[in-house]
Amino acid sequence: MSHSHELVIKSSMSRPPPPPPPPPPTTNKDQQRQNPSLQEINIKLIQSGEKERLKELLRERLLECGWIDEMKALCRAFTRKKGRNNVTVDDLVHVISPKGRASIPDSVKAELLQRIRAFLASTAD
Amino acid sequence: MSSKINGHVSPQPCPHLLVFRSRNGPKPFRALKDCIRVKPPGGRAAIRREPTEVARCGTCEESSRSRLYACVACAAVFCHAPLLHSHASDHSLSIPGHEIAVDVDRAELFCCACGDQVYDRDFDAAVVLAQTVNATATTSTSGSTAMQCSVAGSQPENLRKRRRVDYRPWEPDSGEHISRGNQSIPLLDAANASLVSSTQQPWGLRGLNNLGNTCFMNSILQALLHTPPLRNYFLGDRHNRYYCQQKNGAINGTKNSRLCLACDMDALFSAVFSGDRTPYSPAKFLYSWWQHAANLASYEQQDAHEFFISMLEGIHEKVEKDKRKSQSPAGSGDCCIAHRVFSGILRSDVMCMVCGFTSTTYDPCVDISLDLEPNQGGSGKSSSAKSLNSFNVEADCMRPNQNCGISTLKGCLERFTRAEKLGSDQKLFCQKCQVRQESLKQMSIRKLPLVSCFHVKRFEHSSIRKMSRKVDRYLQFPFSLDMAPYLSSSILRSRFGNRIFPFDGDEQDASNDLSTEFELFAVVTHSGRLDAGHYVTYLRLSNQWYKCDDAWITQVNESIVRAAQGYMMFYVQKVLYYKESENQGTS
Numbered sequence: 001m002s003h004s005h006e007l008v009i010k011s012s013m014s015r016p017p018p019p020p021p022p023p024p025p026t027t028n029k030d031q032q033r034q035n036p037s038l039q040e041i042n043i044k045l046i047q048s049g050e051k052e053r054l055k056e057l058l059r060e061r062l063l064e065c066g067w068i069d070e071m072k073a074l075c076r077a078f079t080r081k082k083g084r085n086n087v088t089v090d091d092l093v094h095v096i097s098p099k100g101r102a103s104i105p106d107s108v109k110a111e112l113l114q115r116i117r118a119f120l121a122s123t124a125d
Numbered sequence: 126m127s128s129k130i131n132g133h134v135s136p137q138p139c140p141h142l143l144v145f146r147s148r149n150g151p152k153p154f155r156a157l158k159d160c161i162r163v164k165p166p167g168g169r170a171a172i173r174r175e176p177t178e179v180a181r182c183g184t185c186e187e188s189s190r191s192r193l194y195a196c197v198a199c200a201a202v203f204c205h206a207p208l209l210h211s212h213a214s215d216h217s218l219s220i221p222g223h224e225i226a227v228d229v230d231r232a233e234l235f236c237c238a239c240g241d242q243v244y245d246r247d248f249d250a251a252v253v254l255a256q257t258v259n260a261t262a263t264t265s266t267s268g269s270t271a272m273q274c275s276v277a278g279s280q281p282e283n284l285r286k287r288r289r290v291d292y293r294p295w296e297p298d299s300g301e302h303i304s305r306g307n308q309s310i311p312l313l314d315a316a317n318a319s320l321v322s323s324t325q326q327p328w329g330l331r332g333l334n335n336l337g338n339t340c341f342m343n344s345i346l347q348a349l350l351h352t353p354p355l356r357n358y359f360l361g362d363r364h365n366r367y368y369c370q371q372k373n374g375a376i377n378g379t380k381n382s383r384l385c386l387a388c389d390m391d392a393l394f395s396a397v398f399s400g401d402r403t404p405y406s407p408a409k410f411l412y413s414w415w416q417h418a419a420n421l422a423s424y425e426q427q428d429a430h431e432f433f434i435s436m437l438e439g440i441h442e443k444v445e446k447d448k449r450k451s452q453s454p455a456g457s458g459d460c461c462i463a464h465r466v467f468s469g470i471l472r473s474d475v476m477c478m479v480c481g482f483t484s485t486t487y488d489p490c491v492d493i494s495l496d497l498e499p500n501q502g503g504s505g506k507s508s509s510a511k512s513l514n515s516f517n518v519e520a521d522c523m524r525p526n527q528n529c530g531i532s533t534l535k536g537c538l539e540r541f542t543r544a545e546k547l548g549s550d551q552k553l554f555c556q557k558c559q560v561r562q563e564s565l566k567q568m569s570i571r572k573l574p575l576v577s578c579f580h581v582k583r584f585e586h587s588s589i590r591k592m593s594r595k596v597d598r599y600l601q602f603p604f605s606l607d608m609a610p611y612l613s614s615s616i617l618r619s620r621f622g623n624r625i626f627p628f629d630g631d632e633q634d635a636s637n638d639l640s641t642e643f644e645l646f647a648v649v650t651h652s653g654r655l656d657a658g659h660y661v662t663y664l665r666l667s668n669q670w671y672k673c674d675d676a677w678i679t680q681v682n683e684s685i686v687r688a689a690q691g692y693m694m695f696y697v698q699k700v701l702y703y704k705e706s707e708n709q710g711t712s
Binding site for chain 2: 038039042043046047052088089090091093094
């Protein structure tokens with residue numbers, strides 16, 4: 001169903017499926033063992049389109065629980081204090097990131113973790 | 126940095142953007158337009174050279190960074206995390222003219238030198254167009270060829286799933302029709318529309334039957350039923366008694382598991398706001414509360430304030446068990462709705478009168494209990510004062526700022542936050558002197574709750590003289606109250622004068638974010654003697670006052686309320702207090 005798989009199938013319709021490609025070369029040889037690295041998981045998520053779906057789910061959850069409104073309020077308060085013309089995107093990211101990370105509800109974290117695990121299990125080679 | 130054109134703020138370009146434009150013509154981002162990819166789930170625009178490209182930092186090879194930027198000049202992609210490392214900034218510094226980049230996941234222009242977003246009218250218009258075209262792609266048969274945009278990673282089926290549905294007003298399906306008929310009461314009854322007049326009572330007004338000296342409970346319940354954030358919580362189904370009971374049953378494994386007070390509150394809200402005007406008997410609630418506060422379970426008259434505290438504890442206890450939230454800081458209100466609404470933080474400063482060392486403590490509180498009579502410097506000696514004694518009135522006048530004759534709520538708050546010299550029999554340990562010294566104590570409010578409950582200490586219990594007494598003195602209370610003078614920040618300023626000094630990190634947030642203005646919405650009054658008295662609650666709804674005397678609810682003039690003997694006053698933050706129009710029940 002994902003885009004990259006479609007390309008693979010199209011090019012090999014009349015031939016037996018090719019062997020799986022060798023894992024991409026990495027500097028750390030340990031990463032080639034059973035547990036996929038963060039990089040590999042990330043790429044899998046992106047290529048299958050799952051990452052985008054997860055991001056949308058996360059956006060929805062954070063909106064529901066008021067987290068986004070809280071972050072907006074923090075940004076507004078900071079901007080009011082500093083003055084509108086003295087604030088940059090980097091400033092805002094710097095200011096709200098710690099609070100933002102700390103205030104994500106556990107239920108949201110759990111749900112996303114569950115989804116990622118389920119995805120990895122379903123696509124395990 | 127920004128200018129206004131026709132009322133719209135138009136951000137001025139930064140110097141780097143200006144230079145970039147001067148080198149690449151007036152529309153330097155036209156090449157980027159081909160790389161706009163709109164992703165189906167949300168219709169968000171991203172920048173990718175190829176539809177299936179996985180963006181990766183050219184320096185560190187990481188694709189999992191949260192901010193990746195593509196240099197508009199050379200199309201190289203870099204990560205940007207100013208705190209850790211920014212390969213985007215490195216790149217912009219190494220090659221002049223390469224400061225402008227685009228966020229690959231958000232399609233927003235960025236200046237790596239300024240660390241801030243920049244704007245280009247044409248580019249933004251192109252992004253908007255790409256997103257609009259994508260949203261209507263399935264409904265238009267002739268695709269837009271004027272704009273080149275590809276949809277990354279999508280199949281036609283995906284688009285159809287996300288297609289917008291035409292708006293249709295809600296109609297109940299067959300199942301909903303049945304349940305509607307069985308249990309609901311029409312909100313706007315056409316038959317009764319002609320009866321609607323200015324005497325129509327607002328929603329949620331329903332008398333509570335006295336079940337045997339239970340006016341102490343009824344009065345508090347009436348106040349809680351109309352506490353805006355609490356009302357919104359329960360009417361908004363935030364604690365669903367059916368779901369919660371199932372949970373309790375599942376945990377205990379028994380069918381008759383102990384109900385939770387919050388569930389009973391939920392049932393009470395449903396009953397009182399149902400539209401039924403016949404008086405309601407909160408028997409189930411009383412029974413549940415008896416189970417919670419076994420020591421108070423009797424048909425004797427109880428103290429309404431004690432009931433209030435006990436109720437909040439009951440809601441907190443049960444909810445906390447469900448969620449197992451034991452690590453939320455005290456006073457933050459994260460633990461349960463009761464604390465979310467009523468919990469504030471008091472600050473207590475104790476200063477050693479010998480060396481000046483001040484120790485500060487913070488304590489959460491759900492209400493503020495105020496002394497009615499002026500403090501005469503010793504707790505055991507003050508009970509002899511009679512309210513009409515002229516001697517004491519003179520003593521009152523000798524204190525500065527004291528309003529002679531009439532006690533006011535503001536006066537009580539001023540007294541509450543005044544620096545008090547603790548008696549010589551109450552010396553506190555000074556950390557600096559390492560001995561007990563005479564101390565100066567001052568209270569102030571560090572964090573205001575959503576709803577401030579003020580409890581007037583009218584009932585004096587003296588264990589020494591083995592008697593209890595009621596203080597009938599009249600207390601004047603305002604309908605609008607500004608709590609600013611009683612905040613820690615104000616108290617500290619008045620203590621130290623006009624100078625710069627550091628606050629705790631959050632203190633400014635506490636006073637800036639929330640307003641300090643409050644509106645009165647409920648007054649619980651007590652009339653009669655200590656052992657034979659009666660509680661009545663006055664509620665302020667739609668800017669009218671209603672007297673709730675057990676089962677009887679009547680509209681009263683505000684002068685009646687002003688003259689009443691206030692025992693507990695409930696104020697809500699002004700921003701949460703809705704001044705509804707008078708004709709609330711009409712269409």
